[in-house]
Amino acid sequence: MSDTDNLCFDATKIDKLQELREHGVTAYPYTFERKDTVREIRERFAGIGHEKSAEEVSTAGRIYVVRQHGKTIFADMGDSDGKIQLYLRKNDLGEEQFDLFRQYIDAGDIVGVVGHVFRTKMGEITIWVDRFELLTKSICPLPEKFHGLKNVEARYRQRYLDLIMNEDSRETFRTRSRIISLLRQFLFERDYLEFETPTLQPIYGGANARPFTTHHHALDQKLYLRIAPELYLKRLVVGGFDKVFEIAKNFRNEDIDTNHNPEFSMVEIYEAYRDYNDMMDLTEGIFSYLVEEVHGKITCSFAGHDLDFARPWRRLTMEEAVREYAGIDIHAHSVEELRAFGLAHCVEGSESAATRGEFLALFFDHFGEKHLIQPTFVYDFPIENSPLAKKHREKEGLTERFELFIAGMEMANGFSELNDPLDQKARLEAQDAKRRRGDLEAQMIDYDFINALGYGMPPTGGVGIGIDRLVMLLTGKESIKEILLFPQMKTASPGQNEPEPGQNNGEE
Known part of the structure; x- marks a missing residue:
């Protein structure tokens, strides 16, 4: 098995990418004028009601969930500050743009949106989207939305996916x-x-x-x-x-x-x-x-x-710690007696230790550390x-x-x-x-x-x-x-880099 066999690329997503290119849509544009983060929008419109704001917002992020309801679409979009709901209507976007989102935007894609903020009847702060732009087409499927990335091995090996999902x-x-x-x-x-x-x-x-x-x-x-x-x-x-x-x-x-x-x-x-x-x-x-x-x-x-x-x-000397936790006074015993004590208690290194100081360190490591909470x-x-x-x-x-x-x-x-x-x-x-x-x-x-x-x-x-x-x-x-972004791990076996099964394609 070659390294390319471990790639997460999804054939359906690649087909969508090719179709977008055939329709003249740039799937990886160079920039987007993001004026607001999700956190800034949530803070600025914390008191918003059901009416659309007069102020326009412009933000961008990754799509996590897409929920289609006929001529309307709800989607969850997130950036490094958190997530916010999007609301898209066919009447606002026009048929061509609405169908573009409906057919080609999946969970994992990165989009930029411009619109106005309102609060839904369910109390959710939401962006009423006037226009959007595909910024990055993801061709790898995200793990199933309700469970995220739970496999510990995958989380460490693919930290980027762990950060996306968790x-x-x-x-x-x-x-x-x-x-x-x-x-x-x-x-x-x-x-x-x-x-x-x-x-x-x-x-x-x-x-x-x-x-x-x-x-x-x-x-x-x-x-x-x-x-x-x-x-x-x-x-x-x-x-x-x-x-x-x-x-x-x-x-x-x-x-x-x-x-x-x-x-x-x-x-x-x-x-x-x-x-x-x-x-x-x-x-x-x-x-x-x-x-x-x-x-x-x-x-x-x-x-x-x-x-x-x-x-x-609390402060205590190493000798005090050994007396308290090992029950032995280093100075009251010969080196031979200390070795016998160490061997009897399976203290690693007792065979080769030759001085009281060496036994003091060995006994502290073995008996003392675990008690210091x-x-x-x-x-x-x-x-x-x-x-x-x-x-x-x-x-x-x-x-x-x-x-x-x-x-x-x-x-x-x-x-x-x-x-x-x-x-x-x-x-x-x-x-x-x-x-x-x-x-x-x-x-x-x-x-x-x-x-x-x-x-x-x-x-x-x-x-x-x-x-x-x-x-x-x-x-x-x-x-x-x-707490290490990329911990050292043994080289993965073939197939080990694959994400967990369970693709969320944004449709329910």
Whole structure:
């Protein structure tokens, strides 16, 4: 089966298209003077009565339903703002135009209309059409009108069709756009500068993750899609920009599940002369602000949980979390005893862990995360899994690092940023050694970044927030695929791209 066999083209619709061309009708004109959106018409004529308005309106959109009643036609037309009813009469349009609409305009077609607004006896705001123009002839059938596009696989693979048919999906992505705009506004109002750093990098770093690799032929050089913008943003702090952020697309060659997609969005924020306590405060402020702006209150629901974002939020150290949820004090046991405990409880990684710090991180991941429902900061991470965070000022073997958890999901990760070039060199060399031994998620050593630190980076706090999970939280969607316009999916099998059966041709 060839790729063309997967096309949705409908023979009847193609025949109509050919007939229109034979009649000299342009099925794909170049422009239309749309003066009003559906929302504007509904707002402006909210108080309209049964008499036609004196004011003329001009709008355009997709036809969803056509209902024919002899010499009159009712149709539902929609744009990005919503839907409105159309009313067409043979006496107004003339026989030729009326028959053109009746015979050739189907659900899915895009039309422009000019007319006057009135309210039907059923109370529906309606456009009484004086003239119309076919703007786009659709040759693929829409799913059956009463059910829309419900197949989850089809919704993800054919997001354009999902957006055509499902208002809930359109609203989700409107909200996503608004969240990102509000996030920028929050940071701009606090004098942060937005920058763009390289997506293609000769050395990847800034997180522990397996990268995607590519090759630049002209340079004859291996390159990597970035896993994080961190090391480049810190270079900007070295260069004298004290408050910086980037909303970045990152790429990690990892599993796909309800919380992970190999291409994802993050915001990373850095501020000179701050530490991880300040970054926790900033993170609280961002989330509380966004929740209130999106929901009009300081609470929201997600995954069956009623979440309260009133500040301050709960904060506990990783050691406290492990004592509370795993029932074990890391410092009261030898490494051998910790390994036995981990193996007895099927904690992944217990076989190879060799230090108390490694077991602390493993036990928290296994026992703790799922219990953290209300917004909670877990802080003071072991140095073993925090190669870019500053050593704790008081606690040996730990770093000044935190993660934010909400509804059992990690939502943010921040540090007092390591700015000692010698310490950073030693830690990245240790990471690189692990990578050479086969750890696919260990970081490379970036000597230019170390060199930048050698020129002096001021005390700095930083935090990265996952935008996709943030949007999941604020829209109540429990799968990351619901809030990504085009999630990564396995290549479809033949026939898998076909829309659901059930064509609505606009006739009842």
